[in-house]
Amino acid sequence: GFGAAMARSDLSVPEAAAKAMSLYLLFAIGFKGGVGVAEAGAGGQLVAALLAGTVLSAATPFLAFVILLRISTLSRIDAAAVAAHYGSISVVTFVAGTTALTAAGIAYEGFMVAVAAAMEAPAILAALWLVGKREGDGADLWRDVFLNGSIVLLVGSFGIGWVTGPSGLDQISPFIVAPFAGVLCIFLLDMGLVAGRGFRDAGAALTWPVLGFGIAMPLIGASCGLAAATAIGLSTGGAALMAILAGSASYIAVPAAMRVALPEANPSISLTMSLGVTFPFNLTLGVPLYIAAAATIGG
Amino acid sequence: GFGAAMARSDLSVPEAAAKAMSLYLLFAIGFKGGVGVAEAGAGGQLVAALLAGTVLSAATPFLAFVILLRISTLSRIDAAAVAAHYGSISVVTFVAGTTALTAAGIAYEGFMVAVAAAMEAPAILAALWLVGKREGDGADLWRDVFLNGSIVLLVGSFGIGWVTGPSGLDQISPFIVAPFAGVLCIFLLDMGLVAGRGFRDAGAALTWPVLGFGIAMPLIGASCGLAAATAIGLSTGGAALMAILAGSASYIAVPAAMRVALPEANPSISLTMSLGVTFPFNLTLGVPLYIAAAATIGG
Amino acid sequence: GFGAAMARSDLSVPEAAAKAMSLYLLFAIGFKGGVGVAEAGAGGQLVAALLAGTVLSAATPFLAFVILLRISTLSRIDAAAVAAHYGSISVVTFVAGTTALTAAGIAYEGFMVAVAAAMEAPAILAALWLVGKREGDGADLWRDVFLNGSIVLLVGSFGIGWVTGPSGLDQISPFIVAPFAGVLCIFLLDMGLVAGRGFRDAGAALTWPVLGFGIAMPLIGASCGLAAATAIGLSTGGAALMAILAGSASYIAVPAAMRVALPEANPSISLTMSLGVTFPFNLTLGVPLYIAAAATIGG
Amino acid sequence: METHAAKRVEIIIEAVMEGRLRDALLSAGVTGLTVLPVLGGAGSSGVWSREGQIGRAGMVAVVCIVRPERVDPLLEAAFSVVERHIGVICITDCEVLRAERF
Amino acid sequence: METHAAKRVEIIIEAVMEGRLRDALLSAGVTGLTVLPVLGGAGSSGVWSREGQIGRAGMVAVVCIVRPERVDPLLEAAFSVVERHIGVICITDCEVLRAERF
Amino acid sequence: METHAAKRVEIIIEAVMEGRLRDALLSAGVTGLTVLPVLGGAGSSGVWSREGQIGRAGMVAVVCIVRPERVDPLLEAAFSVVERHIGVICITDCEVLRAERF
Ligand SMILES: Nc1ncnc2c1ncn2[C@@H]1O[C@H](COP(=O)(O)O)[C@@H](O)[C@H]1O
Ligand SMILES: Nc1ncnc2c1ncn2[C@@H]1O[C@H](COP(=O)(O)O)[C@@H](O)[C@H]1O
């Protein structure tokens, strides 16, 4: 995919189809998570995991911000914007992680879907606080972020899955389960194309320290995620997912929020890092690594 | 779905994907109907049912018009436009009805799909007649209405299904049967969002009598449908579907026709009633009620 | 489909959905071809077939050009543009051919997918040479053509299929295999609509000799294809596919290239011939005929 | 380069009326027109948006460049179609190359 | 036909700001506006294209036709939203039918 | 607010030529441009519509706002690309804010 994009191929999935696929993936993963909770029950661990996720999402940007200011020549604004991306999460990386876990036969808590939803937004708040933005059209921004499609759809389908339980899954499983791997595969190919294009566009801003950050930060984030998961006693699969969430960087919700709240930040820097460096790193090396680490700790 | 829309979420299925889903549903339901007729044969009942449907579609607007003028303060034009919507049908409600029947193990005549197609247009003619519109670009309007995608696709796929029969269904069943419930589910969620948005926009026009009409009229229509179905001796499932058709209101074909032929009518009134009141009512309470009524009468 | 289009129905699959379906078909056919090669091995025949395909694609336009100048009143430019279409290939016809072969239980070489990719472009070069176009923005044009979505996607998914082999197919088969026939069917219906529309638009240019060419040329091309396939010793299925490729005419890649390189050519002439005459001819009569011919020769 | 005075007429109209407007303009002697999609808008009949719509809902913008002397028949043709419908007509002075085309 | 002088204001702005711009314009007394999609562009911040994008990326073009005397409040409202953002504002003289609508 | 005279050039051209046109305009010193999608149209080469098309068919509208003195090089650059192709170029006087950007 990457090579094709670098050479400016015309091979792009239409925007509407990409959006439909992402809605499908969000719906399917949310629904399956809800069914998982209906089967296994949730208990206090759900609350603990939600809390841990929220704290991780809000704390990571501080760490990322400090590191970026030290190692790169990015402005404070740009550094804060990048930091927000790394505090938040990438749902597609999460989905790929659940697929890898299922393929490896490792179970995970269904409620991790809800944790993913909870981790999308706090990082934005933290990043804005970092550059002293608290005034202005705050309420508006929050509505934008919270009612952003992905959070609503994840939480909504999670709820539906929880209510209908396994019997609901049986009924729509030809739709939810069978085409899932295929849709994910096409979507990842398309993301690869988009990521490749980003590289082409953002050339200059990509100094070596910045590229290095794009690989080091997910490792740092994932370590924090593993630590938190161990602290609250998640299963091996759940700990791996928490690491994946903490180690992934947003490329949809946060970029849009940053355009509204920090328009002075250069969007191609953060997008290239999250989509062009961290996303492929996580998919190829990160996810297997986090799973192995979780298995080592958990086993 | 509704709550999200009320708060203006950004969670909308792209127009192209929604259209593709609706084409898929029309194709699948038409094809399955055709296969049903190929298996069971059609005979004179098909003709009787088509005739009954056409009469119902043409007569209902008169009833609706009179009721609306009596209970509400709508202008004659607006009342006629609303009446046209209630005479015509909602294919999605019909599809949901067939799914509910299948789930309940009740058989129905495959040719009801053709009846659905036949009931789309007569209501428009009736409504225009009510406000004395007979001149003008009539031929154009008829081309618009008859060659409107849904009628052509329903009739076309019905014909294909009839010709290919059960062997054709076997071949494409992974495409037609398996994902059906899932696509319908997503489509209904999306319709819910759109309906919710409508509510937000049309606030003032929604007086209590008008809201009441949106619930009473489907009951009246469905009763007429049941009576007609009993008169021509349809099966329980067929009678339920005839009730569903007569009780449902259009929100695609008729709105477009009204914009062309009655531009003075306020589109948000009729759309909010048909999509915002009657559609959810039918899906949640109406369909089970009509099926129960048909079973009582038929059994 | 055709009748509906002639009457200007509004029944068109949204552009984004059509593009998504075509990407799906290209991906699925490429992937399956790659898996076929992984299972059966490729050897020297792959190279021979690629070479034969390239020569066929480059030679057919000369033949077509001479015939067109002799039998019609088309200008040299228009004749060259039409000739380029007939030298190149139609992937959808190829896909329909593989489906027909599978249905008939005839095996074919998986690498024919690569041959299809190789045959897309040489015809364009040949046609430009015919009208003395060698200067200008050549490099640009070649990038346009080679990185045109379909070639990249075919070759890419072919490579992926080859690498992952049958085990990869098992994993994504619910996505690749099951919905394939359905998507192809819908896509063909939609192509029928588009083709029908073309007819309506290009009326005058369609003289009888030109229409005749649209049917004779695929037969001539397919004969050359059969001869070449026999010469290099392809299986019955492979020979049928080579005939189908040589006999089919492009309607996506070549039209776009002609708009860039030969803007003086009237696009509706070549598009109507390739999409309105040759495409339906091949789908209905051509493909079965070529398969029968290949079986006669091969058996 | 040499340019010639012309008029650019922009008509924002409901999508269902597009075919009728096009036919009316072409009958009024217009040599060409271009149709642009519209995502949403606001006006006396409220705020609307294309998102999540189905069917041929919404509006389109039709742009038509004509010689100055052809504006009046064009406006009359357009107005006869648009009259009873919501929508906007806006005329701007402009210059074109290749005047013989208009 | 009788036409009236007006101004056509075209604002090219990031899609995420569309709602805020619409609200600002309507508060500034504008009677209507139309939003057109944008496929791509180029500017001081580089070349971009909608192809393959996800999310509410990209830009939109907002067209707003107003009476001449309402241009200034409109520009002020628009500018307050656009100021910190990339984008372009362009004002053209135009003529409209049915002046009472603007 | 303070505005500055400028020119708005609108070029309707086949989608396959978009990249070449953009490169030509940027080489001619244009500081920015915006590409809008086109749904359909009519002209000397007939009526066409995007519906049901596949591939990069159809046309796009490229809008380019420039200082008055840059119009001539722009038109020459555009014309060299468009010359052999179907399409329309239309120039309008306009005013812009933030003149330093153009
Ligand atoms: N002043 C205006 N400027 C631009 N577009 C307008 C204007 N007024 C109305 N429109 C467009 O025309 C549609 C219908 O307007 P109205 O008839 O006022 O409801 C709106 O949704 C807008 O898309
Ligand atoms: N001179 C211009 N003419 C037309 N559109 C422009 C112009 N300058 C900028 N734009 C549009 O505004 C966007 C942002 O521009 P900029 O702030 O220069 O990066 C570009 O991507 C274009 O879509």
Ligand SMILES: Nc1ncnc2c1ncn2[C@@H]1O[C@H](COP(=O)(O)O)[C@@H](O)[C@H]1O
């Ligand atoms: N007078 C015009 N006004 C607006 N658009 C035009 C005009 N003439 C041509 N076009 C556009 O340019 C395309 C090609 O025009 P032509 O070269 O005349 O076939 C048409 O399909 C329209 O989209």
Ligand code: NA
């Ligand atoms: Na993170």
Ligand code: NA
């Ligand atoms: Na009804």
Ligand code: NA
């Ligand atoms: Na060929």
